[in-house]
Amino acid sequence: MTDSDEKLVSALRLSLKENERLRVQNAKLSGATREPVAIVAMSCRYPGDVTSPEELWQLVADGVDAVSDFPADRGWDIDGGYDPEPGKAGKFYAREGGFLHDGGEFDPAPFGISPVEALHMDPQQRLLLECSWEVLERAGIDPMSLKGATTGVFTGAMHHDYALGHHVSTTSGGSLLSGGVSYTLGLEGPSVTIDTACSSSLAAVHLACQALRREECGLALAGGVTVMATPQLFKVFSQQRGLSPDGRCKSFSDAADGTGWGEGAGMLLLERLSDARRNGHPVLAVIRGSAVNQDGRSSGQTAPNGPAQQRLIRQALANAGLSAADVDAVEAHGTGTTLGDPIEAQALLATYGRGREGHHPLLLGSIKSNIGHTQAAAGVAGVIKMVMAMRQGTLPRTLHLDAPSAQVDWSAGAVELLTEPVAWPETGHLRRAGVSAFGASGTNVHVILEQSPPGEEPESPGPEWSGAVPWVLSGRTPEALRAQAARLLATVSGNDGPAPADIGLSLVTGRTRFEHRAAVVGRDREEFVQGLAALATGTPATRVVTGAAREAPRVVFVFPGQGTQWTGMATELLESNTVFQQTMLACENALSKVVDWSLPAVLDDQDALDRVDVVQPALWAVMVSLAAVWRSCGVEPAAVVGHSQGEIAAACVAGALSLEDGARVVALRSRIIAEVLAGQGRMMSIPEPLEQVERRLAGSESEPESESVGGFADAVSIAAVNGPSSVVVSGEAGAVEKLHTALVAEGVRARLIEVDYASHSGQVEQIADRLAEALAPIRPRPADIPFYSTVDDGWQDTEGLDAGYWYRNLRQPVRFEPAVRALLDKGFRGFVEISSHPVLTVGVQESIDRAEVRAVATGSLRRDEGGWDRMVLSLATAHMGGVAVDWSAVFADTGARRVDLPTYAFQRQRYWLDSEIGVGDPVSLGLGVVG
Known part of the structure; x- marks a missing residue:
């Protein structure tokens, strides 16, 4: 082969490789543009007091007509505006519609909105905020956890007349509907408000799917909203005789006589299907494909265009990679007009109705027959209805459909109207449905939905966790917290x-943590029901903790002596908690070099725990291990402080200190105490201020005629200052016991401590040389966490924690109360006592109260409560004070899975500018004729 031949072959090989690379890249890009989009969650507000997709489904499944009288609380002149004669300017001949009668109500508190701002805010934005919040909660996502995320917001809206004639700043206007959601939740993806009239919300869904497939956002909120601030739309359509006299949409009925206006809001949370699977989010259904087109130049700008609708459906099918026969049902635009319905029906007959088997006709219905034409919220209402129908396996009937429209040749294709509820047809493929929405401006949208893929349904639960767990709730106000408890109680009772x-x-991973908090800790349903009932009524209960937190405090780990x-x-806890087990094992290994007993064995041995050379190392190991448990639950100390041996x-x-050095200090020091100091002294706690105890010891507290208390300064000394009114003294055994007798006689609740040596007294000087020799090998090092010394009364350079320090730690008074006071002065607001029973927490709380600051102090375990139940209660208590707890770690070994729960209990009040304002002409918005 010549050189030129070899070059040619090489070039061909490179060309083939490049072609293959381009083929793979094109296939990847093509797949991305067609990747199904998961509907992760849905939320809504619609006529008939519908506040959830489940309630919407119940309404359509029961065949409820939700059309009602005009709202009487919006300042509309209903009596003066009504005239039964069509065609009169400024009058309306219908006085019913699909209204949100609580459309003016709102709870601004969760969103950080003031009542004044809420009053001037477009009620449509308020509804979008609530629905956005709920749809995220229904997906198991804490709404505020998305701050900074590239989550998109795509909203459809067409009315902007709420605040016309009033001072408006940033609280009203079309762009602010989507922008307000993004701003409030801190979302940084695309944020767009779409106005294509009655197809707005479905256009928003289409654009959201495109943005997801182009990876412009990871999640997308998509939907629409309509609240009519004025009756102007009724006046315009009455003048044009396009309004149904009874306010009802009679979709595809021969009795159709015009549209019936309604209100509503609907929101979907969308995510690429692959991402939803990877993130463990629920998949209610998928959007297989969608299309948007325009009528173009037709018989009139606001007149429907049948050929354009046919092209639209074929484009959507092509985008989904499906044929018409692959789709079982269509949720139609179906406004109930004599012009629009026949055009839409003929387009469906010409597309979906062709080439189908006779026993598998396209099933056709419209939710507008139940709730009216909710305009910019109509398309998303149809999506929610059809997703629920897929999941329930039933297609509900269309109301007001006594006879099919005679203006449609129903024999032209296999399309069947849903005059009665029917089971979803068994076709051998996944359930699929189309949803249509056509705007009066000529913008048409068609979306194709598909049942959740196999395997998307939640797995059956495994063995039920039998240990204690917390149910953590919160509310922006105390009332909201109680209401939240009541909502959850209603769900779990039984x-x-x-x-x-x-x-x-589900509560700790999918809900925002507000200021007012509560936790119910229990093992079985009955315990939780009782706790929720107490919380809902404001009644104290033993396994319920409550509190109010503002911001996460810096936490101090407190280690007692x-x-x-x-x-x-x-x-x-040693039997049930892996972190505690592992840390105790590490401590046991460290201690094994300096003691001859088993750590786990002595925990249950009273005789062993009576020995100072056993109890101090055992307490050290328990404290180090408890600290590891707290840290495994996300509670990280910003500082540590110890009391006496707790400093080790x-x-x-x-x-x-390394564990080995810590074990050496605590074991060898306590052994020397046992060998030299045991039997020589006593210690006692006195519930009085330091100054008063010092006067007693000096003799100045005695009355002239009484020598019962006083003159002990030579034999008894201050050992520790634990709180503003909590002092420990130590010294010669006889002197301490005599002082105790005198104090009790005076009514002072002094308590002898069960030790037979006198720490923090002159007796300790006997062992100074032995301690220096025994602890000389330790090698202190710079701390990772600031160490506040109760020996030197300040921040400690921990490289100085040598043998000399640990002698002074035993000899000098413990200045614990001044240490806590200093930590409070430096802004620390969380104090966690790391111990098997709290002995310092009361003193810490007393210091907090005296400082008049908001802070939290809690223990870990308690006497006779040494298991996970008490640990969870302690974590909950810390959380009540704002301490950041990683609750997901608490549930790591439980096998728990996400489940649906009630959403936030909004505490709504009415916010409405009462005067009838705004005279915007819908004709100028392209709404002269209903499509």
Whole structure:
């Protein structure tokens, strides 16, 4: 082969490789443009007091006619404006429609909106905010967790007349409907308000799908809203005789006599199907394809165009990669007009009605017969209805359809009107439906929906978790919190329903945490029902904690000294919590080099715990391990502080001492105490201020005629200052016991501490040299977490935590109360006592109260409550004070899964500018004739 031949072959090979690369890239791009879009969640407000997709489904399934009288609270001159004679300017001959009678109500608090701003805000924006919030919660997403995310907002709207004639700043206007949602939730994806008249919301869905497929956003909120601030639209269509006299849409009926206006709001949460699967989000249905086109130059700008509708349907089918026979039903535009309905029916007959088997006709209906023509919210209403119908396996009937329209040749194709409810046909393929919406301006939209793919339904639950779990609730106000508890109580009452762990996980991962908080901790449904009932009525209960938090505080881990022990302490947690088990094992390994006993064994051995050289190392291990549990639940200390021997655990948790060095300090020091100091002294707690105790010891507290208390300064000294009114003294055993007798005689609730040595007294000087020798090998290091010393009264350079420091830690008074006061002064507002029983929390709380600041103080375990139940209650107590808890970690080993729960309990009040304002002419908006 010549050189030229080899070059030619090489070039051909490169060309073939490049062609293959381009083929793969094109296939990938083509697939992306056609990737199904998952409908992850839905929310809505529609006539008939509908506030959820489930309620909307119940309305259509029951065949409810939701048309009602004009609202009487919007300042409309209903009596003066009504005239039964059509065609009169400024009058309306219908006085019924599909209204949101609570359309003026709103709860601004969750959105951080003031009442004044809410009053001037377009009620359509208020509804969009509520529906956006709810649709995210229904997807299991905390609405405020998307701040900064590229989530898009696509809303359809066509009325902007609420605040005309009033001062308006940024609270009204079309662009602000979508922009307001993005701003409030902090969303940074595309944000667009679409006005294509009655096809607006379906156009919004189409554009959202395109943006998702182009990866312009990861999630998309898509829907529409209509609230009529004035009756102007009724006046215009009455003048043009396009309004149904009874306000009802008689879709495809021979009795059709005009449209009937309605109001509503609907919102979908959309996500690429592949992303929804990867993220574990629910998939209610998928959007297989969609198309948008224009009537172009037809018989009139607002007149429907049949050929354009046919082209639209074929484009949508092509986009979905389907044939007409693959679609089972269509939710029609179906406004009930004598012009629009026959044109739409003929287009459906010419597309979906052709080439179908006779036993599988296209089934046709319209939700407008139930709720009226909700205009910019109409298309999304049809989507919600059809998704629910797919999931229920039933197609509901269309109301007011006594006889099919005689203006349509129904024999031209296989299309059947839904005059009665029917089971969704069994066709051998996934259920599919089309949804149409046509705007009076000529913009037409058709969307093709498909049943959730196999495997998208939730898996059957596994074995139910039998341990304690929290149900964490919150509200922007105390009333909202109680209402939230009542809503959840109504859902879970009874024996059926999701497992407690499933509910708990769903609450902590899919709800925003507001200021007013509560948690119910339990194991079985009855415990939760009782707790929710108490919470809903404001009644205290043992396993319910409540609180109010503003911002996440900086947290201090507080490590107490000896005195928190009890027989069996933490043994339940040792059996049930992996993090605690692993950390205790690490502590046991460290201790094994300096002790000859088993750590797990001594926890349940009272005789062993009576020995100082056992109880102090055991408490050290429990405290270090409890700190690991708190940190595994997302609670990270911003500082540590220790009391007496608690400083050893604090230094280990801060990273200033290795576990091996910590074990050496606590084990060898306590052994020396047992060998030298045991039997020489006593300690006692006195519930009085430091100054008063000092006067007692000096003798200045005694009355002249009484020598019962006083003159102990030589034998008894201040050992610790635990709180503003909590002091510990130590010294010679006889002197301490005599002081105790005298104080009790005076009525002082002094308490002898169960130790037989006197820490923090002159007796400790006997062991100074032995401690220096035993602890010389330790190697302190810079801490990862700031260490506040109760020995030196300030931030400690932890490289100085040498043998000399640990001697002074035992000899000098514990300045705990000044340390807490200093930490409060520096802005710390969360105090977590890391112990098997709280002994410092009361003193900390007393310091908090005296400082007159908002802060939280909580323990970990309690005497005879050494298991996960108490730990969860302690986590909940911290959370009540604003401490950030990673609740998902709490549920990590429970096998819990996400379930549907009630959405936020909005506390609505009426916000409405009462005067009838705005005289906008819908004709100028292309609404002269109903399509």
